[in-house]
Amino acid sequence: xxxxxxxETYVKDEEIFxxxxxxxxxxxxxxxxxxxxxxANQYLLYIANMIGFxxxxxxxxxxxxxxxxxxxxxxxxFIGIGGYTSAILVTRLGFSFWLSIPFAGLVAAAxxxxxxxxxxxxxxxxxxxxxxxxxxxxxxIFVHWESLTNGITGINVPPPAIAGFEFNTEKRFYWITLVVxxxxxxxxxxxxxxxMGRAFMAIRDRDLSAEIIGINLFRYKLSAFAIxxxxxxxxxALWISYxxxxxxxxxxxxxxxxxxxxxxxxxxxxxxxxxxxGIFMTLVPEILSFLAGIVxxxxxxxxxxxxxxxxxxxxxxxxxxLIFEPRGLAEIWNRVKSFFRLWPFSx
Amino acid sequence: MDILIQVIVTGIATxxxxxxxxxxxxxIYKATSVLNLAxxxxxxxxxxxxxxxxxxxxxxxxxxxxxxxxxAFILGAVVERLVLKPLIGEPIISVIMVTIGLxxxxxxxxxxxxxxxFRSFPQIFPPEPLxxxxxxxxxxxxxxxxxxxxxxxxxxxxxKFSRIGVxxxxxxxxxxxALSMGISVRGIFAMSWCFGAAASMxxxxxxxxxxxxxxxxxxxxxxxxxxxxLGGLDSIAGAIIGGLIVGILQNLTGLYIxxxxxxxxxxxxxxxxxxxxxxxRPYGLFGKRIIERV
Numbered sequence: 001x002x003x004x005x006x007x008e009t010y011v012k013d014e015e016i017f018x019x020x021x022x023x024x025x026x027x028x029x030x031x032x033x034x035x036x037x038x039x040a041n042q043y044l045l046y047i048a049n050m051i052g053f054x055x056x057x058x059x060x061x062x063x064x065x066x067x068x069x070x071x072x073x074x075x076x077x078f079i080g081i082g083g084y085t086s087a088i089l090v091t092r093l094g095f096s097f098w099l100s101i102p103f104a105g106l107v108a109a110a111x112x113x114x115x116x117x118x119x120x121x122x123x124x125x126x127x128x129x130x131x132x133x134x135x136x137x138x139x140x141i142f143v144h145w146e147s148l149t150n151g152i153t154g155i156n157v158p159p160p161a162i163a164g165f166e167f168n169t170e171k172r173f174y175w176i177t178l179v180v181x182x183x184x185x186x187x188x189x190x191x192x193x194x195x196m197g198r199a200f201m202a203i204r205d206r207d208l209s210a211e212i213i214g215i216n217l218f219r220y221k222l223s224a225f226a227i228x229x230x231x232x233x234x235x236x237a238l239w240i241s242y243x244x245x246x247x248x249x250x251x252x253x254x255x256x257x258x259x260x261x262x263x264x265x266x267x268x269x270x271x272x273x274x275x276x277x278g279i280f281m282t283l284v285p286e287i288l289s290f291l292a293g294i295v296x297x298x299x300x301x302x303x304x305x306x307x308x309x310x311x312x313x314x315x316x317x318x319x320x321x322l323i324f325e326p327r328g329l330a331e332i333w334n335r336v337k338s339f340f341r342l343w344p345f346s347x
Numbered sequence: 348m349d350i351l352i353q354v355i356v357t358g359i360a361t362x363x364x365x366x367x368x369x370x371x372x373x374x375i376y377k378a379t380s381v382l383n384l385a386x387x388x389x390x391x392x393x394x395x396x397x398x399x400x401x402x403x404x405x406x407x408x409x410x411x412x413x414x415x416x417x418x419a420f421i422l423g424a425v426v427e428r429l430v431l432k433p434l435i436g437e438p439i440i441s442v443i444m445v446t447i448g449l450x451x452x453x454x455x456x457x458x459x460x461x462x463x464x465f466r467s468f469p470q471i472f473p474p475e476p477l478x479x480x481x482x483x484x485x486x487x488x489x490x491x492x493x494x495x496x497x498x499x500x501x502x503x504x505x506x507k508f509s510r511i512g513v514x515x516x517x518x519x520x521x522x523x524x525a526l527s528m529g530i531s532v533r534g535i536f537a538m539s540w541c542f543g544a545a546a547s548m549x550x551x552x553x554x555x556x557x558x559x560x561x562x563x564x565x566x567x568x569x570x571x572x573x574x575x576x577l578g579g580l581d582s583i584a585g586a587i588i589g590g591l592i593v594g595i596l597q598n599l600t601g602l603y604i605x606x607x608x609x610x611x612x613x614x615x616x617x618x619x620x621x622x623x624x625x626x627x628r629p630y631g632l633f634g635k636r637i638i639e640r641v
Contacts, residue, residue: 065440069438069440071439071440071443118622118625118626121625121626121629122625122629124439125382125439125443125580126576126625126629128382128439128440128443129382129572129576129621129625130621130622130625132569132572132618133572133573133618133619133621133622133625134622136569136615136618137615137618137619137622139615140611140612140615143611144608144609144611144612146609208639254451257447257451260444260447261444261448264441264444268440305459307458308455308456308458308459309455309459310455311451311452311454311455311458312451312452312455312456312459313455314448314451314455315448315449315450315451315452315453315454315455316448316452317448318444318445318447318448318451319430319445319448319449319452322434322437322441322444322445322448323430323433323434323445326437326441
């Protein structure tokens with residue numbers, strides 16, 4: 001139990017590792033993540049990789065939507081831009097995969113800046129519609145700029161390699177995913193307690209007031225778009241080299257909505273929430289597939305219902321979380337934690 | 348030259364249908380400030396309900412139409428009560444996302460009931476195309492346009508002259524003043540959802556009749572966003588004129604740009620229009636310019 005956890009300075013209050021207790025459990029988590037690939041089977045490793053990609057993307061989107069309050073329905077388009085940048089650099093220009101990751105991020109960030117420009121004039125609903133339009137326009141470009149993207153046939157991408165060692169299995173790729181996830185989370189966690197992070201939150205709470213207290217809206221709104229798109233671009237580069245192929249069908253509007261769902265279910269404006277959301281929303285379809293397998297063995301022919309049921313549950317999760325727990329899983333986590341900390345008192 | 352006129356006439360007919368669906372968006376937005384992104388799924392549901400009544404019960408079209416309207420009213424009221432009412436006063440992202448979630452849920456449910464197979468609509472209108480001399484309009488589009496225009500006119504008349512319509516306009520104008528005049532604002536919210544759902548479901552019947560129906564026809568609903576942004580989110584006249592402009596521009600794109608890029612430009616054209624409008628005139632042609640105070 002944690003007692004007497006008082007802070008005397010603001011620096012202390014803003015610390016990431018607030019107590020020995022937190023450090024201990026993070027250490028345990030880290031050890032678990034290191035041991036995990038040696039004990040898990042192929043399927044679990046596949047899920048772990050998927051969760052990793054989801055977490056990076058969700059943390060990035062949360063910086064834009066959760067912290068800065070700029071809703072974006074075009075996250076999948078940025079992931080696509082990152083993916084295509086990496087694929088084209090690797091296959092056409094002979095870049096190594098490792099060098100293509102930052103470039104994928106930068107190109108996506110540049111696209112994010114362009115899409116972010118309307119955010120200076122329009123906000124809320126209108127911005128949401130503008131990013132929706134961007135999503136469709138980029139999808140169109142992926143399909144129709146055939147000389148660059150190969151259209152619907154897509155591009156085959158070789159697996160990443162270091163000095164002849166190829167990251168071509170689930171287990172080997174897991175290490176790449178793990179390192180990038182850790183870097184992404186640490187950067188985001190530090191960003192939100194910096195001057196820039198506070199500016200983001202001020203813009204979210206009331207952009208006009210933020211401008212009056214001297215926050216440069218132009219600079220910070222565009223930074224939020226660029227950083228979030230950079231994250232998306234990195235996810236794109238990782239994801240396509242994991243899949244070894246890229247086609248326009250990988251980046252539909254539904255993917256953007258999935259990422260928004262992750263941060264809503266996880267908790268808007270919380271890095272931890274984005275992580276929870278990424279894990280949760282990746283696990284739900286897998287659990288449903290598992291259930292479909294059980295139903296198949298008991299009632300053959302009935303399992304077809306699970307395909308649309310995924311959509312129904314996905315939609316219902318969004319609605320129910322928004323109505324009953326708008327602050328998401330992160331808030332539930334906090335409540336559970338404080339229940340144990342304060343027990344037997346209620347607060 | 349002939350083909351140009353033909354394309355423009357087709358564009359006007361398509362635009363009329365867009366106008367009707369856009370009216371569905373505007374009716375809801377004006378009273379409740381909610382942009383319903385599930386509109387496409389409402390449309391699809393309308394088409395499916397009408398289709399099922401027509402094909403399973405062998406009912407005449409007017410009966411199927413009436414039943415669809417009843418469904419629309421029930422759906423609108425239920426959605427407003429269960430989903431939107433708890434979110435009054437929440438940030439805009441919650442409201443947008445809840446309508447997206449609603450759309451996905453509805454789509455999944457329709458997928459379960461009707462399966463994703465593509466179906467063509469039973470013959471409900473006389474099949475002869477309309478000969479205008481300088482252009483020909485296919486039967487589905489022509490009768491669809493008549494239906495859409497009739498529905499639009501009726502909605503506008505209700506909005507202008509009926510008691511409910513006046514109450515809806517009052518609520519849109521100033522909620523507090525409306526409340527103090529004894530108008531049940533909550534009732535009006537539900538009512539505008541009913542009307543919005545009805546407008547989109549009629550639109551769904553018309554579009555289903557032209558293109559055939561499947562679970563995925565709701566994507567047109569998002570293209571209509573270009574119409575309402577062009578016209579202004581809260582303007583009924585804007586919805587109609589915007590519908591015509593987008594309909595014509597879309598068909599012209601199909602004629603001139605599609606051959607250049609190898610197809611598909613027709614469906615993405617509304618979004619290009621949308622981005623342009625947002626850059627130049629974000630509140631649309633007729634929309635109310637929002638002035639913010641801190």
